[in-house]
Amino acid sequence: MAEELEPKPRSKKSKRPKVVVAPELASRFRSFWVVVAGLYLTTVWLDGVGSTFPAKITPRPWLYFSQVAALFVTAAPKVIDYRAEGWSCSERTWVEIDVRPWFRIDRDNKENRFQRALQFYRKNRTVMQALEDFVIKRNNASGNPPIGGVRFASLRLSYPPAGEHIAPYERLPLATYSGEQRHDWYWTPRPRRNERCGQHADPKDGTDDSDRPSSPARKDDDRESDP
Amino acid sequence: MSETEPTLRARMFVGDRFFSWLKTPVPVLRLELVRFAAPLAILGFMSSRIAYADEWLGDGGFRVPDLGVADPRQPLYLPALPGWAAWWVAAAFIASGLAVSLGFHARRAAWVFASVAAYVALSDRLAAFSVSKMAPVVGVALALSPCGLRFGIDAWRQRRADPELRLPTHVVSGSVRFFQILIPTIYCASGIAKCRGDWLKEPFVLWSHLHGTYQTGVTILLANLLPAFAWTLFQVFTLVLETFAPLWFAWGRVRPVAVLAAASMHAMIGLMFGPVRYFAMLMATLIVASHISAERLERAEKRLARLIRA
Numbered sequence: 001m002a003e004e005l006e007p008k009p010r011s012k013k014s015k016r017p018k019v020v021v022a023p024e025l026a027s028r029f030r031s032f033w034v035v036v037a038g039l040y041l042t043t044v045w046l047d048g049v050g051s052t053f054p055a056k057i058t059p060r061p062w063l064y065f066s067q068v069a070a071l072f073v074t075a076a077p078k079v080i081d082y083r084a085e086g087w088s089c090s091e092r093t094w095v096e097i098d099v100r101p102w103f104r105i106d107r108d109n110k111e112n113r114f115q116r117a118l119q120f121y122r123k124n125r126t127v128m129q130a131l132e133d134f135v136i137k138r139n140n141a142s143g144n145p146p147i148g149g150v151r152f153a154s155l156r157l158s159y160p161p162a163g164e165h166i167a168p169y170e171r172l173p174l175a176t177y178s179g180e181q182r183h184d185w186y187w188t189p190r191p192r193r194n195e196r197c198g199q200h201a202d203p204k205d206g207t208d209d210s211d212r213p214s215s216p217a218r219k220d221d222d223r224e225s226d227p
Numbered sequence: 228m229s230e231t232e233p234t235l236r237a238r239m240f241v242g243d244r245f246f247s248w249l250k251t252p253v254p255v256l257r258l259e260l261v262r263f264a265a266p267l268a269i270l271g272f273m274s275s276r277i278a279y280a281d282e283w284l285g286d287g288g289f290r291v292p293d294l295g296v297a298d299p300r301q302p303l304y305l306p307a308l309p310g311w312a313a314w315w316v317a318a319a320f321i322a323s324g325l326a327v328s329l330g331f332h333a334r335r336a337a338w339v340f341a342s343v344a345a346y347v348a349l350s351d352r353l354a355a356f357s358v359s360k361m362a363p364v365v366g367v368a369l370a371l372s373p374c375g376l377r378f379g380i381d382a383w384r385q386r387r388a389d390p391e392l393r394l395p396t397h398v399v400s401g402s403v404r405f406f407q408i409l410i411p412t413i414y415c416a417s418g419i420a421k422c423r424g425d426w427l428k429e430p431f432v433l434w435s436h437l438h439g440t441y442q443t444g445v446t447i448l449l450a451n452l453l454p455a456f457a458w459t460l461f462q463v464f465t466l467v468l469e470t471f472a473p474l475w476f477a478w479g480r481v482r483p484v485a486v487l488a489a490a491s492m493h494a495m496i497g498l499m500f501g502p503v504r505y506f507a508m509l510m511a512t513l514i515v516a517s518h519i520s521a522e523r524l525e526r527a528e529k530r531l532a533r534l535i536r537a
Binding site: 018019020021022024025027030033034037040041044045046047048049050055060061063064065066067068069070071072073074075076077079080081102103104105106108109110111113114116117120121124126127130131134157159161162163165166167168169 | 412
């Protein structure tokens with residue numbers, strides 16, 4: 001199975017070759033794979049340095065598998081944590097809901113799929129509506145008090161200046177953070193909440209009938225990195 | 228007077244030199260280390276997903292709906308599998324990964340491993356990271372290589388059938404060369420991206436990433452122990468190592484230092500950013516296997532062979 005590269009033994013005692021080279025694998029497609037490897041490496045490099053050329057000329061799956069470089073290229077101005085609230089049908093108010101039991105993969109860090117869904121798609125109405133349906137169904141099926149809508153928000157938390165003491169990250173209830181620290185990205189419009197809860201609109205409830213926030217989008221959430 | 232190989236090589240055209248380099252035998256351990264450790268690092272990363280395969284790939288979890296081809300974050304829409312099928316895919320992933328790692332029908336298993344890895348990376352974009360994207364690439368490279376010839380179950384069975392059989396100490400493999408180029412390519416691109424990002428403008432980029440849910444006990448310890456300027460020094464060290472990686476890894480004299488520096492950097496990343504530890508393991512495996520000196524690998528191969536009587 002192997003050819004001897006160095007047939008001359010060093011001593012009389014040992015007649016065995018020291019270096020045994022496995023024969024090359026026979027492949028009619030060797031040149032093809034060399035070209036594929038070259039193209040892959042070129043795409044990795046070009047995409048990593050920020051060129052848009054690969055995105056213009058390569059199929060999306062090819063580009064996707066090439067996007068492995070360029071991690072943590074920007075500073076994180078804030079610590080970002082995404083949270084969910086549900087519209088309580090009985091109390092007619094927003095209450096924090098813990099979605100981690102329905103997003104069990106890496107449930108306590110930002111690689112969690114709920115966190116990723118908000119990180120990637122918080123401005124995409126189609127995905128947010130699908131997420132809304134999923135969370136409401138799971139909540140109402142799990143025996144928790146029923147909810148008629150959801151509100152997804154990001155917490156944007158400051159950290160101490162370099163060299164100062166830091167404490168371990170702790171997940172605190174949403175209510176402990178100030179309004180300045182949170183930004184609402186999506187909420188179920190009132191008519192849909194009322195409809196799900198089987199209630200009539202109350203004029204005292206305000207006028208948030210859009211599922212988009214009126215304030216400009218915060219940039220901090222866009223500067224998240226993940227390997 | 229006969230000419231030496233380096234002299235001959237120096238006179239070749241670039242293309243011929245490249246193919247000559249491609250066909251030069253390399254220590255078998257370069258390949259066997261990747262074959263053994265890379266699937267384990269990948270499976271380690273996937274373990275938290277595999278444990279909830281029904282949520283990950285099946286209809287038991289949230290799925291991003293089909294957004295059409297216009298969205299770059301969804302390169303290909305794959306619908307959710309029924310729960311039972313998700314568990315079978317997860318089982319195939321584990322079985323093929325372990326088979327590659329143990330050297331049991333390694334090349335065939337590597338094709339299965341690469342196929343499943345590609346499927347899961349495309350199926351759930353939310354749970355896909357760099358390791359997910361590199362997994363099929365590593366799998367295909369192993370499938371196209373003569374991996375599993377020296378250590379592992381297949382090699383052991385061959386040796387058992389014929390005790391006089393000399394197992395290879397070296398291989399000719401384009402896959403090894405691919406891994407050798409892949410690391411500096413990723414590093415260099417990453418370094419340039421960092422230069423274009425905040426790394427030349429902001430002195431505490433590393434510090435800024437120490438505060439979220441990636442934290443470990445080591446992160447807290449070092450953040451509270453080291454002076455502020457240490458984080459800037461780490462930042463400069465990382466930037467220089469990555470940006471000029473092709474030089475460091477091509478230049479024989481500094482290559483050992485580059486290997487040590489890169490392995491140390493990934494060790495620190497693994498210790499300080501909990502969920503990133505498997506990415507760090509994969510990268511460290513590729514760096515050490517691809518770029519550690521041939522002499523060291525040959526010595527290690529002999530010791531290992533004596534140890535396990537292979």
